[in-house]
Amino acid sequence: MSENSMILKIIAFPISIILICSGIMTILGGHITPGGGFQGGAMIASGIIFSILIYGLGNSPLELSHTYIEVLESVGALGFIIFGLIGLGLGGFFLYNFGTDLLNVVPQNIQTIFHYPDVTNAGIIPYLNIFVGLKVFVGLSSIVIAFAGFKKFTEESE
16 A cells, blocks of 8 residues: 555645545534534545555554544443433433523523524534544544554465
């Protein structure tokens, strides 16, 4: 995999960073624009996958350890479940949209700057987008990492 040209290796890292930043923007704006957690997570994963394809599994500057992947996937799953259970407790059903400021922790000046009750009150949807984005990003990336590791293992055993 690492026999690619020098031009590809020079431009792959900046393009990967642009893809990752675009995915983060898609996740964070998913409650007011088309897109959201799944699309943003797939975009972040495409940046990681592009880097792995160009540099190879062991030489990629965007290398993800097994522990890091496990932690991110657990955070995504637990966050989604916790928000669902909070909604179950407050509204009577799973993923009840109980509002953004559950414990009244957002300061008043922040609320007035961002017109908090009017424009940005999307409830728990932005948080769910983040957790779904984490799950999709880790899921797609780990599939490619597993296949690349398997290919590396089979090439070494021959």
